[in-house]
Amino acid sequence: MIQFEGCPHSFCSTCTAKHVEYKLQQNIALVSCPAEDCNNVIQPAGSLRRMMKSDVVARWEEAITASMILDSQKIHCPYEDCSEMLVNDVEEGVVVKESECPSCRRLFCAQCRVRWHQGFDCEGFAKLNRKRKDKEELRLLARENRWKECPNCVNLSSAMNVVEVE
Structure with a gap:
């Protein structure tokens, strides 16, 4: 059995791991306690983490991180075979155009969010x-x-x- 920090509920670790996987399949990053009417958010830590597959934990952590980034700051690599999510952390007023995706290493225009257009504004x-x-x-x-x-x-x-x- 596993108990979550911040609420009194206890659940089987295996069932909780399945609950988290199901929520991730629904694109829900902030997973709450499985108890009815409990809004306590579960964290990927401790014994629960050890009960889950490593790829599910990685996907969960990535989803939590992505949920904390404002939509206006999210940029996706424009190459269909990559589509890596990137964060636009450039200060306001600064214009960055030529950018390199850290995942696929190809250039793209961060301003209009398309493949790099050398020689054209x-x-x-x-x-x-x-x-x-x-x-x-x-x-x-x-x-x-x-x-x-x-x-x-x-x-x-x-x-x-x-x-x-x-």
Whole structure:
């Protein structure tokens, strides 16, 4: 049996470990005592810690740490295969753009939170991305509708003159 600091309730260590795992699966970091109407928060310490799998304890500690960081300070690495959570701890008024993810070691722009855009400011890069997106949407629309390029035009994306094929 295990008793939690700050409340009089006692529970089986194995059941409590399962309770914590269940709460973590629900994305609840601050796990309260399993007793009904008890709001005492359980800490990953002591005998409970020894009863739990090490990866669950690590996930729990990471979730507790993340819950203490303001959402406005959280940044995620923009690379889909990484997505590491980072903390923006830069003083107000200081502009940091080029940043390196400590996990995957790739560069990203901390200002607009996208992959690093060498040679472009954030606004210019956003406009460039919109133009690329528009071109891709036009190509997809043309492919879906089986449009072909007008023989008088050099290329579909610059002239945008298309002829519908029946």
